[in-house]
Structure formats: structure tokens, C-alpha cells
Amino acid sequence: MKISELPVDGRIKKVILERGIEELYPPQAEALKSGVLEGKNLVLAIPTASGKTLVSEIVMLNKLLKEGGKAVYLVPLKALAEEKYREFKEWERLGIRVAATTGDYDSTDEWLGKYDIIVATAEKFDSLLRHGARWIDKVKLVVADEVHLLGSYDRGATLEMILTHLMDKAQILALSATVGNAEELAEWLNAELIVSDWRPVELRKGIFHLGTLFWEDGKIDRYPENWYSLVVDAVKRGKGALVFVNTRRSAEKEAIALSKLVSGYLTKPEKRALENLASQLERNPTSEKLKKALKGGVAFHHAGLSRVERTLIEDAFREGLVKVITATPTLSAGLNLPAFRVVIRDTKRYSNFGWVDIPVLEIQQMMGRAGRPKYDKVGEAIIVARTENPKKLMERYVHGKPEKLFSMLANEQAFRSQVLALITNFGVRNFQELVNFLSKTFYAHQRGDTLSLEYKAKDIVYFLIENEFIDIDLENNFIPLPLGKRTSHLYIDPLTAKKFKDAFPKLEKNPNPFGIFQLIAATPDMATLTVRRGEMEDYLDLAYELEEKLYTGIPYYEDSRFQGFLSQVKTAKVLLDWINEVPEVRIYETYNVDPGDLYRILELADWLMYSLIELYKLFEPKGDVLQYLRDLHLRLRHGVREELLELVKLPNIGRKRARALYNAGFRNVEAILTAKPRDLLQVEGIGLKILEDIYKHLGVEHTLEVKEKPKKKGNLYDYLK
Ligand code: ADP
CATH class of the missing domain: 1.10.10.10 (Winged helix-like DNA-binding domain superfamily/Winged helix DNA-binding domain)
Incomplete structure (x- = not known):
């Protein structure tokens, strides 16, 4: 179907045509003919990159321009919310206002009332429903992206509840990967169903075993025995490759190994650009490895990377500067990063139950990343059979059907x-x-x-x-x-709240960071760090040493809670180091954690600390304890000792700048107010822009001028001239 023939407002068509899209893909056309434009619910189960987003845009815009109200677009990850937000911003040309919201679960976000398209993570939207924001009644359409996550153990229930709440109140468009029981999902949602395996780029699948590549159509190619040759071959042909492995360490190890093989195919300007890219990374153990890999045009991608690192790698891969990414499966969930060739090194992963087969649904999601629309005629997805029987892999993952979705509400x-x-x-x-x-x-x-x-x-x-x-x-x-x-x-587990409540009497008597952090780490809402065998004694010793600071007893060795307790102690110790200004690099090294892990722990601890304070307020709080908790919260948020609390309240002043100011003798706001700007500018990390913001925040432009330049009004730049 031609875009021009679409039965929607001409303005919508104009924007799409200007993107260079003139014709709908067949499943898109089918979807838009299903009645979804007239308000029917729809489950659209088609492969990645076959244009689900465009369908949702047309449906949203059609609805908004015809009926007004709001459309909510639900995504599983914060990073995806940002990606979609950027995409949908284009519709502002038609007067549609777009917003994205992800953090802070304790808010009605009434400001969202001004927006027409709201992109949110499922958890955030669930929290907004609970807060009963006034604009919720205006939601006329909910698009649930990656709706197959309904079957994921920890996230599924949230999505299921949102859809149950809204199914009678708003139109639902559910976008899904191919699953075994899409019919069941559609029946539940009282929705039309479109299932298709049509792809914009043909996908060729195969199994690699000791140098032989068995394609699904029976053809055979020969390569050197090691699977690295598949990757090198792609690069040699001027293409890129994505390699999926089952652990972070494998991703790092394979990236470095492949980088040595790939580097020979890089041009001089590429090498220079890669050097330049590597030099932008901060210094920590993870990025040192990343730098090594980058020099050869390869990068690894996993949840341990910081956001900055991740974006840097993704962009460089899209540009073609990074030729190969080795990744854990988190990359296959959602991010739009296709490559000519996908190589899947592992089909098993380690879980609580030992080694398990990775579900067909997930492997097919990874394979679906093969083939870049517009660049490749065909994409290739190859599974490496290492110890497994290649025939079995072919049956299970290439010809097999993905699993059914099961409700995870009972979690x-x-x-x-x-x-x-x-x-x-x-x-x-x-x-x-x-x-x-x-x-x-x-x-x-x-x-x-x-x-x-x-x-x-x-x-x-x-x-x-x-x-x-x-x-x-x-x-x-x-x-x-x-x-x-x-x-x-x-938005916390009632069990978390109970743990806090039970601990309040002890906490009141003996408020201290270690006790509070262990308490936070012991709640089901917190993520804790794993304690390795060799570390167990250290953390047990630490627990005994600080026993009188804890609000809980130390469990015995045989106790099933023992291992968990040690993880809590380790996590509490990391938080303790953080508020005592131990540099991040030292934390990564000492505790063997990646930047992404530290970030996640800090983010969760921040939210739980806030929650703890909010709950404490319900139980006849003592003023001094409340103040203590608030200060500790601020220290946790900024990673500083108490003496820097006044300084980190200033805009853009984090732990490093605050420490630098303090050490240079500017220990409080008063000292900053009386200092000469040029002296402040000597402090590491304090530039003109930062200083201007500080002055603005303190409202002292006037004071400054009166003191130093009594007659003439001007800004800081004039003053410094
Ligand atoms: P999905 O959400 O299914 O993974 P996207 O909607 O992100 O896929 O689409 C993948 C790419 O295909 C995007 O770059 C999009 O602009 C492009 N695209 C979508 N529909 C069409 C079409 N009908 N013709 C050409 N390109 C299209």
C-alpha cells in the first residue's frame, strides 16, 4: 500500500513521505487495515526491524488528530524511552507534544498533562496509575512495545496489570516479537491479530560446526575451524558483525581476541578515529579493556558499562567505525543495532538451576538483528555449535517455534x-x-x-x-x-516497608550508615553484589567488627540466609566507601564491580533511602533522627562526606568539584560568596559556566557588582575582563 493511499490525515502522510518512506511494508499495510485506525485493539507480532514503530506512529497520530486525548507508549527500558522520544519528537511539527518519563516513582507528574504522546517505562507508568494523575483519564491509546515481556519473570506482572487496568478504558496496540501463543494474547486483549515473518531484509540462518557452515537451505560453506573466521570474513567483506555470548567476561575476552584479528583490516584514518574514540573513555578497569578492543575496531557491550560508554559504542557501530560488537543478550532486547552478520556463540547460560538452554524466543531475537535495511540484501545469522550437536541446534533454533508466553502474575x-x-x-x-x-x-x-x-x-x-x-x-x-x-x-514491595518499619526502633537508638545500608541491602527491592568464595571470610569479619552497628543479628553459617547476608554486607560496604569519597576506580577494583553495577546500586539505594525516610515520617519521627537520615540521603546521592553537604547543594557540584573547592579552602557557601571569582576559577573543575550557575543559584550577581564594580551593571564575563 502506498503511503498516499492511507486513510489518515494528510499531514501525517506528509511527514512520513518526507522521511523517504513511500510504501508500507506488507505487514504494516495489513496491520493498518485491521481496524486499528477505527479504534480496534491490535496485537502485532512481526520480526524486529519490520516497521512496528511506524505502525504505532500512524495509529497514535491518527487517534490524536481525530479525537484528541493522549497516547502512552510503554517501553521496557530507560534507554528505549529515550530512543523513542527522539523519534517521536518529529511529530511536534504537527503541534503534537511529546514527553518521556522514567525515574521518580513517587510523583503524579502533573506536568505530563500538557503532553499528547507520553513515552514511559512500564514501571513508571504503573506508578503514575497508582498516584492517580489527573491526566490518566485522557489516555485514549496505549502502545505496549515488546509486549512478549509479559512472560518475563520479574517484569511481566507490571505490564499485565497495566493492560488489565486499561483494557476497557483505552485502545490497545500491543507490539510483540513472534511468540508461540500470540492468539491467546489477542483473545485476552479482545484484539485483532497480525502475525507475520516478513522481513525487510532476507534472513539466512545457519549452524557452524568446526569449520563447516550448514545453511538452513542445505547449502554448505567451508571456513577455517575457529568461529572467529566468520567474524573476520564479514569484516573483510566490508561489513559488520554482532557476536552474542553468555557472560560479560566472555564478551570482554572475545572482543580483545577478535580485535587482534580485525585490526589488520582497518585503514589508517579508521585507526586514528578509533584511538580518538578510546581516548574519550574515562579510566577504570572496564574501559581499559574496552580501549584495548577498540584499537582493533571491536567493542564489547554489556550491562556493566556506564551509559556514556554504551552510547559511544552504539554510535560508533552505527557509523561503521566499530566493526564488531561482542555482547551479552541484553543488547538483543530492543536496541536498534543491526549488523550484516550475527554470530551466536552460546545457546546455554548459567542460572540458579545450573546450565539451561536459552529460550528459542531469545535466540530468534538475536538472529533477527542480522541484516541492515538499505545496506544489505541479505542478513546472516549463524549459531556456533561447540559441544552441542549441530543438527539439534538447527531443529531447535532455526526450524523450531518460539515458546508460549505465560503469565508471571503469580510471582x-x-x-x-x-x-x-x-x-x-x-x-x-x-x-x-x-x-x-x-x-x-x-x-x-x-x-x-x-x-x-x-x-x-x-x-x-x-x-x-x-x-x-x-x-x-x-x-x-x-x-x-x-x-x-x-x-x-x-512503589516498593510491602516486604521492604515491613523490614524498614521493624527496624525503626533500633535505628532510632543507633542511627549509623552501615546499619542503614545493610538494612536497605536486605530488602527485596535492592540488588546486591555477589560474594565470591575467597571473599566470604572478609565480609564475615567485617560484619563481626561492626556488629553493634547492625539492626539485625548475624546468621549462622548453616542458615540459608547466610550467603545473602554476606552479599548485603558487601553491598553496604560499597555504599559506605561511596559516601566516604573513595574514588570510583578504587571501588571497581576493590569489589570487582563494573561501572554499570555501581550505578545501578546507587540508583536503587537512593530510591530506597528516600522511601525509608518517607515511611519513618509516618511513625512519630524524632526531629534529629529525621535530619540525620536526610543528610545521609544527600551524602548517598552525591557520594560525599558530611563536610561537603553544603557544597553539593549547589548546581553542577558533584563529589569531585565539591572536594576540590573544599580542599582549596572554600568550605561553604559563605566562603564562596566572599571569594574572588578568579580564585574560584583556579579550582579544578570550576569553569566560567559553572561559576555563573553558582552565582545565579545564590542570586549574588548584585552583591558581586556592588562589591567589586559598584556602578556598572554587567555579567560575569564583563566583570572578569
Ligand atoms: P521495529 O520497531 O519493528 O523493530 P522500526 O519501526 O524501528 O522496526 O523500523 C526499522 C526501520 O525501518 C526504521 O529505520 C524505519 O524508518 C524503517 N521503515 C519502517 N517502515 C518502513 C517502510 N514502509 N519503508 C521503508 N522503511 C521503513
């Missing part, structure tokens, strides 16, 4: 939090109403009943009553209590 932690929210935020008044709601979920649709879910819900309701999150009256009606309401708004 205890997620469900506990959702049941509380239903009672405190969504007006569920009694158990019967709770059951009524549950009967609308995918879980109920799939199982045919909600019996086992009801048992779980009952246990949870008891737990909530017992711990004073809710109460129940004589007619068995639920009464939300302040603790319950606040917990739900803070």
Missing part, C-alpha cells in the same frame, strides 16, 4: 505489591472485588480460573492486615491504612 514479590495497590489505589473494596479484578487478567484467561491466584492473594491480604498496611471492617471491607497507601505510592 510472589510482584503480586504482593500489586494486591496492595489494588486495595489502596484502585478502589478494590473487598476480597470479592479483588477476585473480580483478577478474573480479567491474562493469568485467568490462560488458566481458565484464578483459584491458585486467589490462595496467594488470601495469604497476601493476611500479611497486609497483620502488618498494618490495611485493615478490615466487620463487613469484611478493606480499609487502606497510611502505611499501605504510602508504600504503594513509593
Whole structure:
């Protein structure tokens, strides 16, 4: 179908035509003929890069221009929210306002009321629903990207609940990878279903075994025995490759090994550009490895990288400067990074249950990254059979069907939090109403009943009553209590809130960072660091040494909580180092963590510290303890000792600049106010722009001028001339 023939507002067509798109891909045309433009729900299950985003844009714009209201676009990752936000910004030409929202779960974000398209992570949107933002009623369309994540253990329940809440109130467009039971999903959502395996670039799949490449069509190619040859061959032909492996360390190791082989094919200007790229990285153990790999035109990509590093690599790969990326499967989830050839080194990964096969759905997502539209006629996806039987791999991953999706609502932690929210935020008044709601979920649709879910819900309701999150009256009606309401708004697990509440009496008597950090690390909402065998004794020693600071006993060695406890101690120790201004590099080295891990831990700890304070306020807080907690929160946020607290409140002053100012003798705002600007500019990290912002923040332009230049008005630049 031609874009010009689309039955939508001409302005929408104009924008798309200006992108250089004149014709819809076949599944896009099918999707838009399904009734979705007239308001019907739709499940669209087609491969990556076959144009789901464009379909969603047309549906959103059509709806917004015709009916007004708002469209919400749900994504699984923050990075994706940014990507989509940038894409959708283009529609501002038509007067459509676009916003993205990801962080801060304790807010109604009323400012979003001004926007028409709102891109949000599922968790953020769930929290907005709980807060009952006024603009929610105006949402007329929800696009759920990567809806197959409904089947993911830790994220699935959130998405399922959002869709259950909104299915009768808004139109739903669910975008999915190919899954085994798309029909079931569509039935649940009362949606039309379009399934297709059409791709804009042909995909050729094969299995590589000891130098022989068996293509799915029976053809055979020969290569040198080692699978590296597949990658080198792609580079030799002027193309790129993506290599998927199962651990971060493998990604690093293979990147460095491949870099030596690939570097011979780089031109001199490319080498210079890569050197330049490498020099932009900060200094830490991970980026040292990355620099090594980059010199040969290869990079690795995994969750341990910092955001800056990740973006740098992604951009360089898109530009063709980086020829090869070795990655853990996180890369295959969502990011738009295709390559001519995809090589999958591992089809197994280590889990709590030992080695398990990676699901077909995931391997097919990785394979789907092969072939760059516009550049490649065909993309190649090759699985390496190392110890596995190549025939079996061919059957399972090349010819096999992806798994079915299963509801993950019964995941205890997620469900506990959702049941509380239903009672405190969504007006569920009694158990019967709770059951009524549950009967609308995918879980109920799939199982045919909600019996086992009801048992779980009952246990949870008891737990909530017992711990004073809710109460129940004589007619068995639920009464939300302040603790319950606040917990739900803070978007934390009720179990986390209970742990905090139980610890408050001890905390009040002995507020200290180590005790508080261990408490935070012991909650189910926190991620903790793994303790290796060789480290166990150290952390046990540390725990004994600081025992009187803890709000919990030290479990015995045989106790099932022992290992977890040591991880909490290690995590608390990292946070302790952080607020004592230990440099990041030292933290990475000492605790064997990657920058991405530290960032994640700090982000979670920040949110939990905030939540702890908010909950403490409900229990007749003591003023001095509250102030102590607030100061500690600020120290945690900025990674500073107490003496820098005043300085980090200034704009753009983080732990490094604050320390530099302090050490140079500018120990507080007063000292900055009385200092000469040129002296302040001597301090490392303090440039003109920063200083201007500080003065602006302090509102001292006037003071400065009066003191130094009484008559003439001017800005800081004039003054320094
Ligand atoms: P998906 O969301 O399915 O992974 P995208 O919507 O991101 O895929 O589309 C992948 C690329 O294909 C984008 O660069 C997009 O601009 C382009 N594209 C989408 N539809 C068409 C079309 N009909 N003709 C040409 N290019 C298209």
C-alpha cells in the first residue's frame, strides 16, 4: 500500500513521505487495515526491524488528530524511552507534544498533562496509575512495545496489570516479537491479530560446526575451524558483525581476541578515529579493556558499562567505525543495532538451576538483528555449535517455534505489591472485588480460573492486615491504612516497608550508615553484589567488627540466609566507601564491580533511602533522627562526606568539584560568596559556566557588582575582563 493511499490525515502522510518512506511494508499495510485506525485493539507480532514503530506512529497520530486525548507508549527500558522520544519528537511539527518519563516513582507528574504522546517505562507508568494523575483519564491509546515481556519473570506482572487496568478504558496496540501463543494474547486483549515473518531484509540462518557452515537451505560453506573466521570474513567483506555470548567476561575476552584479528583490516584514518574514540573513555578497569578492543575496531557491550560508554559504542557501530560488537543478550532486547552478520556463540547460560538452554524466543531475537535495511540484501545469522550437536541446534533454533508466553502474575514479590495497590489505589473494596479484578487478567484467561491466584492473594491480604498496611471492617471491607497507601505510592514491595518499619526502633537508638545500608541491602527491592568464595571470610569479619552497628543479628553459617547476608554486607560496604569519597576506580577494583553495577546500586539505594525516610515520617519521627537520615540521603546521592553537604547543594557540584573547592579552602557557601571569582576559577573543575550557575543559584550577581564594580551593571564575563 502506498503511503498516499492511507486513510489518515494528510499531514501525517506528509511527514512520513518526507522521511523517504513511500510504501508500507506488507505487514504494516495489513496491520493498518485491521481496524486499528477505527479504534480496534491490535496485537502485532512481526520480526524486529519490520516497521512496528511506524505502525504505532500512524495509529497514535491518527487517534490524536481525530479525537484528541493522549497516547502512552510503554517501553521496557530507560534507554528505549529515550530512543523513542527522539523519534517521536518529529511529530511536534504537527503541534503534537511529546514527553518521556522514567525515574521518580513517587510523583503524579502533573506536568505530563500538557503532553499528547507520553513515552514511559512500564514501571513508571504503573506508578503514575497508582498516584492517580489527573491526566490518566485522557489516555485514549496505549502502545505496549515488546509486549512478549509479559512472560518475563520479574517484569511481566507490571505490564499485565497495566493492560488489565486499561483494557476497557483505552485502545490497545500491543507490539510483540513472534511468540508461540500470540492468539491467546489477542483473545485476552479482545484484539485483532497480525502475525507475520516478513522481513525487510532476507534472513539466512545457519549452524557452524568446526569449520563447516550448514545453511538452513542445505547449502554448505567451508571456513577455517575457529568461529572467529566468520567474524573476520564479514569484516573483510566490508561489513559488520554482532557476536552474542553468555557472560560479560566472555564478551570482554572475545572482543580483545577478535580485535587482534580485525585490526589488520582497518585503514589508517579508521585507526586514528578509533584511538580518538578510546581516548574519550574515562579510566577504570572496564574501559581499559574496552580501549584495548577498540584499537582493533571491536567493542564489547554489556550491562556493566556506564551509559556514556554504551552510547559511544552504539554510535560508533552505527557509523561503521566499530566493526564488531561482542555482547551479552541484553543488547538483543530492543536496541536498534543491526549488523550484516550475527554470530551466536552460546545457546546455554548459567542460572540458579545450573546450565539451561536459552529460550528459542531469545535466540530468534538475536538472529533477527542480522541484516541492515538499505545496506544489505541479505542478513546472516549463524549459531556456533561447540559441544552441542549441530543438527539439534538447527531443529531447535532455526526450524523450531518460539515458546508460549505465560503469565508471571503469580510471582510472589510482584503480586504482593500489586494486591496492595489494588486495595489502596484502585478502589478494590473487598476480597470479592479483588477476585473480580483478577478474573480479567491474562493469568485467568490462560488458566481458565484464578483459584491458585486467589490462595496467594488470601495469604497476601493476611500479611497486609497483620502488618498494618490495611485493615478490615466487620463487613469484611478493606480499609487502606497510611502505611499501605504510602508504600504503594513509593512503589516498593510491602516486604521492604515491613523490614524498614521493624527496624525503626533500633535505628532510632543507633542511627549509623552501615546499619542503614545493610538494612536497605536486605530488602527485596535492592540488588546486591555477589560474594565470591575467597571473599566470604572478609565480609564475615567485617560484619563481626561492626556488629553493634547492625539492626539485625548475624546468621549462622548453616542458615540459608547466610550467603545473602554476606552479599548485603558487601553491598553496604560499597555504599559506605561511596559516601566516604573513595574514588570510583578504587571501588571497581576493590569489589570487582563494573561501572554499570555501581550505578545501578546507587540508583536503587537512593530510591530506597528516600522511601525509608518517607515511611519513618509516618511513625512519630524524632526531629534529629529525621535530619540525620536526610543528610545521609544527600551524602548517598552525591557520594560525599558530611563536610561537603553544603557544597553539593549547589548546581553542577558533584563529589569531585565539591572536594576540590573544599580542599582549596572554600568550605561553604559563605566562603564562596566572599571569594574572588578568579580564585574560584583556579579550582579544578570550576569553569566560567559553572561559576555563573553558582552565582545565579545564590542570586549574588548584585552583591558581586556592588562589591567589586559598584556602578556598572554587567555579567560575569564583563566583570572578569
Ligand atoms: P521495529 O520497531 O519493528 O523493530 P522500526 O519501526 O524501528 O522496526 O523500523 C526499522 C526501520 O525501518 C526504521 O529505520 C524505519 O524508518 C524503517 N521503515 C519502517 N517502515 C518502513 C517502510 N514502509 N519503508 C521503508 N522503511 C521503513
